[in-house]
Amino acid sequence: MGDASRSMLARARSEIREWRPLEAEQQIAQDGELVVVDVREQHEWNDGHLPAALHVPRGFLELQIEEKVPDKTAPVLLYCAGGVRSLLAGQTLQQMGYRNVISMAGGYGAWTAAGLPTETPLRLSDAQRRRYSRHLLVPEVGEAGQAKLLQARVLLIGAGGLGSPAAYYLAAAGVGTLGLIDADVVDETNLQRQILHNTSRIGKPKVASAKETLSALNPDITVNAIEDRLTKANVLDLISQYDVILDGTDNFPTRYLLNDASIIANKPVVHGSVFRFEGQVTVFKPFEGPCYRCLFPAPPPPELAPNCAEAGVLGVLPGTVGLLQATEVIKLLLGIGEPLVGRLLMYDALAEEFNELRLFRRPDCPACGEHAHPEDLPTYEDVCAV
């Protein structure tokens, strides 16, 4: 360090308050207003940083700080690796009008030496940066959003018409763990719409076929193939391992089983159904919007149940509906946009028309109402299975 640097530093020290790491940690715990800003370079940040710190590299300080810390009266704790750059950065902030600037003496080095907690951000590899580059360019996703997706876990009930397009795009998007539960094998009649499977896989378990397709598309993700039915015995254990559930089932017993368990486990369910040329999508988010039982407290008796015969479906329709579901999943995982909570979206492919109905929570809902006991609700036999 030359004489000029030394005198600049001495001057900065006389103008900027300093805290040792232990004092800084106390202040962070006590003062909810305190903003912690890491002024180091990207590669230093990537190796670990203080929990809840903002990252504004010193080279971008003047350009970015007002956007990230608009309140110039808020206390701002700056730190770098050793406590020098943060002192100089503190002078810059003072010149910009920040009135309560503190620098952490000894910097990140002293913080870790004191054994204080740190966080290491999930780092995208170069290959991930390339693969997800179109996500990184979208501000609402960006690197942090992509990291969230890579750490997210989504369970798809059914690897069929709705599960196929949804899983395909969620895998492409880099949702890190996809669980697929389905007990069926691939049948020739599935291939008109269930695009995860193909002719050579007829007779193979659907979840194995799905895993093969999804892993080939994106080896970066984990696919849990669960060759089973959703039952009262496995539902809670299964859904509690995931963040969001995508419901692509076709029968009342599973819908109610999943609904009641999702209330207990507090997991959002993205619901979809299709029939010939029409489809429906909604998000059942426990305690924020209605659940399936708010709409239908119990399944209809057989004499009122809709016709159980194979209804037929336009092959592309589950593609449209499954992707609407996948879109809702991504929005829930990233916390962006307006999810379809309390809104039922109805799609008519022939009219090429979308309509929306408003759905409300029933205060007396047997699953999510005020005095509800979702754990005590009955399960049902499939009225169509007989």
Next chain:
Amino acid sequence: MATLRIPPVLRPSVGGAKSVTAQGTTLGAALDDFFRRYSAVREQIIAADGSISNFVNVFVDDQDVRYLQGLATPLAPDATITLLPAMAGGES
């Protein structure tokens, strides 16, 4: 004249129509007009005690009539009534 949207599962009972029109200044009156022509649908919509069945949700425009005035909900001349029965119709 209100428009009544018929869900796919009930269409066989109304000759396949996707929607029909119905006369009435309240939901109940419009449904009665509808049932006069298609009596087979009544038991799917109305419970034994005369109220709306628990197995179907009825909307006037985008609002659930359970949170309006039920069958007494007044209808604007261009109202749309939507019947939403429980539908297993998924896609395994």
